[in-house]
Amino acid sequence: MSSAQTAPSRIFAIRTTAGQEKNVALLIERRCIAKNIPVKAIISPTDVSGYVFLEASGPNIVNLAIEEIKHVKGWVAGKVEFEDIMRFIMPKPVVEVIEVNDKVEIVSGPFKGMQAKVTRVDRAKAEVTLELLEAPYTLPITIHAEQVKVISRAETPKPEAKESEKEQKTDIFEAFSKLEEE
Known part of the structure; x- marks a missing residue:
């Protein structure tokens, strides 16, 4: 044995x-x-x-x-x-990866092959609301997150742009303080 x-x-x-x-x-x-x-x-x-x-x-x-x-x-x-x-x-659920303003392609359903921009993500229902980019007018649609594939990520604002906004605000505040002094 x-x-x-x-x-x-x-x-x-x-x-x-x-x-x-x-x-x-x-x-x-x-x-x-x-x-x-x-x-x-x-x-x-x-x-x-x-x-x-x-x-x-x-x-x-x-x-x-x-x-x-x-x-x-x-x-x-x-x-x-x-x-x-x-x-x-383990694969990550698509709804966890998708963010607002991402550019996506619809991979199934009646809008298959069309590109869209994400306007809202409902993680609880695993749904995304999209605006079709190829439509002649704004057409918001809500579909299941598994029916889309991310093509490109939304651009995040650069820290340099935020600094320039702070500089502009300080200039405005200086102008207001000068007006108050007069």
Whole structure:
């Protein structure tokens, strides 16, 4: 009676050249398949720059998987908890990402393919109110947030512009104080 017990797997962080994470993940995958290295998972989240995560039973397996691979700088000593990388794996709801004044494209429904500007976001109902940019007149529509895709973010005012507004206000206040003195 024999029972095959496998070592508990751990997650290891592999340091890579920034921007080459996907290439490194593909190279590691090919090596693991070719040399039959028992790596259980390779994760390359887009939110984490310069790192690829491997799930393996030990550091010796990680060393076999990454040795002499281009753009690999090494691996971080220590254990990475699954909960730490879970937030990068789980998709974020679209309604959490959308902000007022974002430019979006409608991906389903009767207005599919049209571009619009977000005027209101109702996070509780997961709905967005849009103004169609391609319509000859202002046409506000309310649709589910899953039916849109963000094309570009709303521009945030630059701090320099805020400073110039403060300067203008002080000039106005100076003018009023001069008038009061006269």
